[in-house]
Amino acid sequence: MPMKMHELRELIRLVDESKIEEFELENDGTKVLIKKALSDRQAVAIDSPAEVRPVEPEQGNRVEAAPAPVPATEAISPQQAPAATGEEETDLHKIVSPMVGTFYRAPSPDSDPYVKDGSRVDEKTVVCIVEAMKLMNEIEAEVRGEIVKVLVENGQLVEYGQPLFLVKAD
Template sequence: MLKVDEIKSLIDALHASSVDELNLEQNEMKLSLKKNTTVVQEAVKPSVPAVETQPSLPPQVKTEAIQVQEEGPQDDRNLFTVTSPMVGTFYAAPSPDASPYVKEGDSVDEESVVCIVEAMKLMNPIVADAKGKIVEIVAENGELVEYGQPLMVVERT
């Protein structure tokens, strides 16, 4: 089975190449990587996720950076949006009776788990990918989320 670092290397190699798709089969593991080549200007549902993996692959899923611009006067805030890397159910806490991973105003770093997206009965921890403070939690607990949908906003520090 491929290790997380090996998968990250494959993703980086695909991103740097002119190849749009990579399919790899090794023993009982299948990995399919596809570039998302469309430019999205409004929130839309992509037809194909950027990375499709078997359930036993990486325990932490990285998210994509989206710069957020507020309406009205510009301020100097550098905002980072944590987006869903897959279709699934958003959970703010590890279990129904547990405290949420983060609340608005909490400080996070790049490796802080901020929520879970459940897909195919697997709980996928989502990390902040940015150091800063949670300024908004966009998704509702138990809500079905789409690939690329904003989950929360982090003000970078």
């Protein structure tokens, strides 16, 4: 039986919280290898039995994840924010990706984006979709305010914890 995404996330979390530098699991023809790199990032590869090979950074089938859980919104200082607005922002939050996947600004290619710079959002406003394992996951703002900057291009691969939007909170 193939490993479920929540099981893989739990493995990554457990390895990250431990002093283990490398973890390998083989089960029902699926091989999972988790290595902690010097940059405190993890490389995870899942190989089929026909393609078992060492995990190298240039492999196309790897998944990278941030080592520690990151809340969906997180306050950042004005020094970390881009100077695109021309004035100091004191209540900037970043909306981050809750998973590894492909970022989409709109529900379909011919639709308008959910939000753009200057859009007003509240906690339940859908701001984008992150596609993971052929599932379309709607991401909500989880904060009330105004979108200051969209940080990701449509169709771009995003990582767990990667900032997607900057929001000036109300």
